[in-house]
Amino acid sequence: MNKFFYFFLFILSFSGYSQTPIDTVNTDKGKMVLYSNRTWKFLLDEEFDGIMNEALFNRIQADTNLNLMQTWDNDLCFTSERNNDLSRMNDTLWLCLVDDLHKDFVAPVPGIVTSHYGYRKGRYHNGTDLNLRTGDTVKAAFSGRVRYAKWNDGGFGNLVIIRHHNGLETFYAHLSKHLVAPDQEVKAGEPIGLGGNTGRSFGAHLHFEVRFYDVPMNPEEVIDFTKKELKDENLLVQKNLFRPGAKPSDEEISGESIAAVQARTEAAGARKYYKIRSGDTLSQIASKSNTTVSRLCKLNGIRPTTLLQVGRQVRVR
Structure with a gap:
């Protein structure tokens, strides 16, 4: 990382943020925006909404009893x-x-x-x-x-x-x-x-x-x-x-x-998990668990091509 980048991080550690951008600078870590009080922040993707785990976010939002809030x-x-x-x-x-x-x-x-x-x-x-x-x-x-x-x-x-x-x-x-x-x-x-x-x-x-x-x-x-x-x-x-x-x-x-x-x-029937063994495929796990590959993918937020790791657990119900 270049000295120019560290210099402005040093400034950043001693002050707040202004909402008036005046310039942008390219660094080896990405593009940063300079504010009028000489503080810096990285430019986000325009469409970024703070959601890092979409599958988890969707499950949280589906439970109206929780009504959890999390913004960026x-x-x-x-x-x-x-x-x-x-x-x-x-x-x-x-x-x-x-x-x-x-x-x-x-x-x-x-x-x-x-x-x-x-x-x-x-x-x-x-x-x-x-x-x-x-x-x-x-x-x-x-x-x-x-x-x-x-x-x-x-x-x-x-x-x-x-x-x-x-x-x-x-x-x-x-x-x-x-x-x-x-x-x-x-x-x-x-x-x-x-x-x-x-x-x-x-x-x-x-x-x-x-x-x-x-x-x-x-x-x-x-x-x-x-x-x-x-x-x-x-x-x-x-x-x-x-x-x-x-x-x-x-x-x-x-x-x-x-x-x-x-x-x-699991005993209550609310959820059930399967521990992945050597040689297992999603099709085999789906067959053993009387479900489908698409259902497994939806439950676990994965794709049919996801690499299965021995010892990990997948939700099957």
């Missing part, structure tokens, strides 16, 4: 204005955290956990704190697009929010500097900022959050921070996942493990 806004930290209520969920959503097109996960920093998600000092701590030194590189956990990259007055300090193809958003707070700009596409493991102690923070650390439609979940549901890897490529999203202070589901989810939730769901 570079200036709002919480685009639903915290009105989303996932306690009304009666169903279980199955998310693939990584897939054939977006295969990678990278731990945002190598440091150890210094504070867990949950009730802390009279208020809820909605993320996991990870140890670092000021100036350490912070990386994107999954591939996606930067929705927010600026100073946040709500206590996060310098904050980056990335919306991902798996339906989640991740928050990276208390940074000393941003290395990305709004609307920029990033890959898992790409540097997005430098660690720091900005905002409501006492000592350098990374405050890391995982949110689904603006609602926080325990990041340790998703990530083993000791091994620096995903606990599972699949995540079953149900309302108990979002209760304040929830422990990782391998310890407890209202007394049920993820396997138990899935078994209960």
